[in-house]
């Protein structure tokens with residue numbers, strides 16, 4: 343009332359008109375906000391500068407979204423009231439402007455100002471600011487060091503919390519255009535941090551980086567190498583073997599591993615486990631080639647090659663080596679004397695593949711692997727029979743014979759004279775052997791076991807006693823007469839009997855009184871002329887006798903030589919192509935028929 347009373351009605355009216363006029367004039371009042379600077383930067387300040395028609399601001403407030411930041415009453419003291427969390431970060435100005443200090447990226451957003459002026463409606467305005475940072479380098483993230491060709495993959499340009507307007511990807515210093523539509527397996531967008539590869543190719547390998555850009559700066563990552571490798575496939579082993587057979591200890595082999603794919607590395611395994619060191623194994627520097635030299639039987643196993651690179655691994659199908667080896671030694675002809683039968687055997691075992699062995703005897707013709715045996719009755723075996731064994735393994739042949747012949751002593755000169763001083767000792771020896779001069783090299787002694795009977799100059803069988811000592815085995819016999827006397831002089835005979843016949847060997851013992859004679863054991867007392875005479879005599883005589891023997895043998899007579907089960911172990915061999923192994927029986931034996939279906943073969947006595 344005091345005021346009313348102090349003012350004239352005219353003044354009041356005028357004031358009202360003025361106020362009304364102001365109000366009406368300011369109905370159309372508008373305000374606007376300009377951020378200064380236009381692109382605010384992290385760490386700096388921004389002034390949200392209000393332009394308004396209003397001259398008479400009563401109060402104003404700023405909001406961040408709906409949150410009150412500051413109220414400002416120009417007439418108050420202090421004029422501003424700042425709310426958390428903005429305490430210390432804001433400044434208000436009487437014209438409605440506000441300054442935000444030390445910006446950070448979280449200050450980006452919508453700001454609203456409400457202004458109340460005297461006599462006016464509340465005026466509102468808003469502004470959106472983006473606080474830019476000066477970009478720091480991003481990191482280009484490659485998911486794997488090595489990428490297998492064909493997969494889908496993406497690279498990410500990692501920027502942290504920075505505000506980025508544009509992403510640019512660079513390969514080998516050239517920008518990748520995200521606009522390209524076809525002929526490419528890459529997709530990207532300049533607003534996305536991802537570079538996508540669809541079915542990545544080897545040609546996509548390279549050095550990649552990304553650049554990020556905003557209004558005030560740009561920054562580029564360090565380049566990263568993208569390595570795309572073709573996966574390993576089609577691992578195969580090839581060998582240099584051309585022949586059908588690989589021979590243990592003789593052959594060598596080279597195995598080569600081949601794989602498709604990038605940068606293959608090779609390793610080998612044997613029978614499922616990794617190859618253990620062996621001086622026979624030679625690996626090339628890159629391991630892709632394995633040489634085994636020489637091959638052995640133990641190499642009969644599966645060899646596998648494994649190829650791998652940084653993105654894949656694959657095994658070859660195993661390669662099985664088939665190794666062959668020869669049978670043990672040479673083929674063996676064997677004869678066992680059983681009770682009533684003779685066991686014939688051809689044996690060549692131990693080969694791989696097994697040798698085919700063929701046994702031929704009389705009408706028997708048997709073939710088996712490794713070994714063939716046949717039993718024949720002793721009655722059927724006659725002198726002159728031959729057991730033949732043939733062996734064959736792949737390209738290798740072997741052969742041996744066993745001839746059923748009467749006992750022979752090829753080193754013995756029949757009818758030889760031994761001179762000995764009275765009172766000394768004399769030794770007479772028969773050692774059986776095989777006398778085939780042509781085959782001696784390939785023959786190992788193979789003889790039927792025999793029995794020995796010594797007969798003295800009065801045709802009596804010598805019974806060992808006193809001065810007469812006899813030592814015999816199946817293949818040799820030795821008669822020793824000790825302290826000889828004149829009465830011991832004369833012819834001594836050794837009858838040797840085996841399965842198929844008998845041979846008689848004669849010795850002449852000459853007792854000298856003087857004691858000047860050749861050595862006891864070496865019957866070298868004959869002159870060369872005497873020896874030649876003896877030999878010729880023997881040959882002529884035996885030629886006739888041999889014919890007789892042959893005829894007799896055809897009558898299938900035989901001696902029954904008791905049950906001798908000692909096995910004749912030796913074999914006779916002959917190289918392929920040499921056609922005769924026959925022993926020269928003519929020079930060795932003579933035959934004469936005896937009663938009782940027995941064959942007696944007697945060597946001719948050599949007259950002196």
Ligand SMILES: *[C@@H]1O[C@H](CO)[C@@H](O)[C@H](O)[C@H]1NC(C)=O
Pocket residue numbers: 371372395
């Ligand atoms: C109010 O705003 C309009 C358009 O925004 C502008 O043309 C006009 O000049 C402004 N008024 C004043 C008084 O500034």
Ligand SMILES: *[C@@H]1O[C@H](CO)[C@@H](O)[C@H](O)[C@H]1NC(C)=O
Pocket residue numbers: 452454467468
């Ligand atoms: C901001 O202002 C514009 C016009 O100035 C208005 O259309 C809009 O609704 C306002 N936004 C807010 C959230 O107040």
Ligand SMILES: *[C@@H]1O[C@H](CO)[C@@H](O)[C@H](O)[C@H]1NC(C)=O
Pocket residue numbers: 524525
């Ligand atoms: C895109 O593909 C079309 C047909 O598939 C072809 O004509 C055109 O040349 C290709 N563009 C590029 C850039 O390779």
Ligand SMILES: *[C@@H]1O[C@H](CO)[C@@H](O)[C@H](O)[C@H]1NC(C)=O
Pocket residue numbers: 510553555559560561
């Ligand atoms: C990045 O900034 C430099 C100067 O700061 C400018 O020369 C260059 O063109 C910019 N690069 C991009 C991709 O904007």
Ligand SMILES: *[C@@H]1O[C@H](CO)[C@@H](O)[C@H](O)[C@H]1NC(C)=O
Pocket residue numbers: 576578600602
């Ligand atoms: C595997 O490799 C062999 C020899 O290199 C080739 O002949 C064959 O075509 C390949 N197979 C595939 C499926 O690539």
Ligand SMILES: *[C@@H]1O[C@H](CO)[C@@H](O)[C@H](O)[C@H]1NC(C)=O
Pocket residue numbers: 582583584585594595596633635
């Ligand atoms: C296979 O390679 C081995 C080792 O190099 C070699 O000894 C052998 O003679 C080769 N075999 C053939 C058939 O080339």
Ligand SMILES: *[C@@H]1O[C@H](CO)[C@@H](O)[C@H](O)[C@H]1NC(C)=O
Pocket residue numbers: 613614640642643
């Ligand atoms: C191969 O491996 C099997 C089982 O691991 C084993 O029984 C066999 O004796 C091996 N063969 C060779 C030749 O090492």
Ligand SMILES: *[C@@H]1O[C@H](CO)[C@@H](O)[C@H](O)[C@H]1NC(C)=O
Pocket residue numbers: 644660661662
């Ligand atoms: C290799 O030998 C193994 C076992 O010894 C066998 O299972 C496999 O079938 C053989 N592979 C070939 C190709 O002969």
Ligand SMILES: *[C@@H]1O[C@H](CO)[C@@H](O)[C@H](O)[C@H]1NC(C)=O
Pocket residue numbers: 702707708709
């Ligand atoms: C023995 O038999 C084999 C076949 O089994 C034959 O090839 C061979 O000619 C025969 N030999 C004789 C002498 O009959």
Ligand SMILES: *[C@@H]1O[C@H](CO)[C@@H](O)[C@H](O)[C@H]1NC(C)=O
Pocket residue numbers: 780922923924925926
């Ligand atoms: C011994 O070999 C010679 C020639 O090498 C031959 O003439 C002779 O018939 C052979 N004798 C026997 C018994 O094989």
Ligand SMILES: *[C@@H]1O[C@H](CO)[C@@H](O)[C@H](O)[C@H]1NC(C)=O
Pocket residue numbers: 798799800801802803804805829830
């Ligand atoms: C021959 O041997 C028999 C039997 O041992 C004996 O009785 C006889 O005296 C021997 N004759 C001579 C000359 O030694």
Ligand SMILES: *[C@@H]1O[C@H](CO)[C@@H](O)[C@H](O)[C@H]1NC(C)=O
Pocket residue numbers: 761852853854867950
């Ligand atoms: C025995 O030997 C001596 C001397 O060597 C010889 O003179 C003598 O004729 C021989 N006796 C007989 C029967 O051969």
